[in-house]
Amino acid sequence: MTEQYVVWTENDTERRALWGSTSGAPAPRRILVADDTMKADEAYRLACEGTALLWRGDFQNARQLSKAVAARMDRKPRRDSDDPAQAFHLHRQTQGRRAQILGMLLIPLDADLSIPLRRAPDAHVAFTEAFGVTEQPSVRSLRDLLGAIGAHEWNRKGVLIPALDARIHPAFGVFSPVRGEYIDLVAAAPLPSTESAFDIGTGTGVLAAVLAARGVTEVTATDQDPRALQCARSNLDRLGYSDQVTVIEADLFPEGAAPLVVCNPPWIPAKATSPIEYAIYDPAGAMLKGFLTGVGDHLAEGGEAWLILSDIAEHLGLRTRSELHAMIAAGGLTVIDRIDVKPTHAKVSDRTDALHAARARETTSLWRLRRR
Template identity: 50%
Template structure:
């Protein structure tokens, strides 16, 4: 267990360290409050210090925005300089590096949760339900053995940590936002119902890929008896296919949060009797008449469980899907690969490489359905990757054995 240590009012203190993207705890922690200026906070964050906030909650949010503006101004010249001569791949990697540096700086502002998951800051919201949803209940997860209700807030357990938890304010804000999405749900037109994402599970806000699966005709015109949905996430595609009449849908995901989330959504939709959700690294056992996979679209290293739905180092999931498809298809079965060509426009993968990989796996393309993205960044000229996003097309590739 990682521990954050600091001194406050001359007293040594500590807390468990929590980071969704496995960022190590800061070696040096400075206590800051409403008197701390944005310039001072920015300077300390750049030096690598963790800034433990002890002021007003809303002032902390304002400080984050001010530090973000300072960082943006400091980077604006270096980001724009020479971009015209850069290739798309170089622009993408620089964009990712810039976002990582921004996340590091903003992640330097820290807050502490009490053992019961309360946030003791002025004007702080009640975060307990959101924290419990993301990390588990206080008595089952964050609370440390040896700290009881009768212990003081500064009590230490045998391993050196109090019952408190320290995390970045940006992570807490993400937890609160995710909880709102979970409570409200995301309306899915193809289902006529809402899907409720969980923290750390990619939300199906880009409806075009869902619509492709909802509208593509089944081979032979009949609903398949057995369907595999690989990397199910929230379970949205499994739900769509079950609603379309599939006899049995087996959905898999490597992320335990996604498995629990998909099960919950399928139960909410009344589809639990026709679906199974299993924790697996892609493939379940057996064969299926239809196998659907919406792999991460960009070959780059993810930095958190949530980014596993977007980035995939070396296109590993895509390649394992293609390489294993023929062996898992029933006779006359079909695989549906749902994939954006954004990686091609960013020069991270070529169309020829994709087609060669399909052929090498003993497959051929039986058809393809396309749609244009509808998300706001596709029309945002200020986005660093706007030119590539403007040309992006999302496709459903119909793959069969090459007999």
């Protein structure tokens, strides 16, 4: 990937630094140097106009300014619609605009990834994990830096998985398994065999670990994201399952067949706007279609494919149940069972959430499929 640089004028001198963005946002063209004298109203106006602010003041004051700008956005009336699909698209537009504006507050990083600002945290380890070694001064949004710090804490503390009686440690850019209902489904469904299994799109490796914990002798876990592959290997090694589970890079399926093939694809057929969102949003439902189309060729005789999928897309008007059944049939598959569970995450009961009506009706299912 070609490196991008930001250019700005400071003390009558043109300066230049490497540009970094987790979401792949282009380098801002207009940059104004700002410090603790900057007022939130002015920062909000400039950001809305497309002017980024390179912060030279106190780091903690930058965080407060970001919160104040966010509060100004929250005061604007929310655009709602009675049509679920339209409500979803309006919500995504609002989220995108919010990320764009908050991404206009920029923080300088020295070549060693330290922050040359007063009261800045020592986050060298977190930034190295997230961004790699740059060996030159760089500029990133405060939003990116806080995300990296938060991800480092998630990775350090881990997420307790009751089905494993252990913690999974998500890495930066790898979706955290905080919604445990889909894990519990895989932990409870009757296994067709303990000989071998494939875990397609393994992410943190949590489902591969659950299968290994249930006694599946050989598990092959696949992913095509380098961060996910490294994260899964680390978690499985930490849990003591590295001898049972082989993690390989693949676009969906490994070679061969297994009596059980498990996949928990992204649940919402919509465009992702950052790498981590690919765990939630599946553009045009490509991964879901790819799994259902190809899994029959990777099932051993009498084997099962387990599709773990929320019906949130149906309640958002983005996919119908009949379309899902048509995809299953087109893959030469038949449904032998469906195990349902209601999510319990906080947004289910949050009536202020723009998508509350859909979330309140959501069901997560494990579809047990076989070849016809």
